[in-house]
Amino acid sequence: MKKRIAVYPGTFDPITNGHLDIIERGLKLFDGLVVAIAESPVKEPLFTVDERIKMAKDAVKKYKNVEVESFDCLLIDYLHKRKAHVIVRGLRVISDFEYEFQMALTNRKLASDIETVFMMTAEGYAYLSSRFIKEIARLGGRFDCFVPPNVAKMVKEKF
Numbered sequence: 001m002k003k004r005i006a007v008y009p010g011t012f013d014p015i016t017n018g019h020l021d022i023i024e025r026g027l028k029l030f031d032g033l034v035v036a037i038a039e040s041p042v043k044e045p046l047f048t049v050d051e052r053i054k055m056a057k058d059a060v061k062k063y064k065n066v067e068v069e070s071f072d073c074l075l076i077d078y079l080h081k082r083k084a085h086v087i088v089r090g091l092r093v094i095s096d097f098e099y100e101f102q103m104a105l106t107n108r109k110l111a112s113d114i115e116t117v118f119m120m121t122a123e124g125y126a127y128l129s130s131r132f133i134k135e136i137a138r139l140g141g142r143f144d145c146f147v148p149p150n151v152a153k154m155v156k157e158k159f
């Protein structure tokens, strides 16, 4: 049988326990997941794409069948290149919905062979975002409980 591979795209600046929760949920549905790190220059990420890849690779080494890669093209072109047909995205709060809905419909219009699957976050991570981690770190607060240990180390080094 053909393996079902899904792509989980995002900025991952940095990867958090909330992202890992979505990866674990995704692995229950798919044979493999590709964590696809968008360069996202418009978002002016704190970490370079290489740093984000390194953090994500370390964080997912405990899972089988998860790959990490960056991409700087249209997401649907990246999926076609990877011969994947499913985009996985996480949903936290209602405010995520509008943007995610627009993006899913746009991608569907551009590529009708690709579906977007939304996974609902664990309650404990509903408020957690990469932006929140960076804000706490910048102001000298504790954020270790929101990210894997390798990420906490890199964030501390950055500030």
Ligand code: ADP
Pocket: 009, 010, 011, 012, 013, 016, 017, 018, 019, 021, 022, 040, 043, 088, 089, 090, 091, 092, 096, 120, 121, 122, 125, 126, 127, 128, 129, 130
């Ligand atoms: P993007 O710039 O594409 O929004 P992010 O790295 O912020 O990249 O998020 C990637 C995906 O992970 C998005 O679908 C986002 O909703 C989801 N996500 C981020 N944080 C969480 C979380 N705490 N719980 C569930 N999903 C999350």
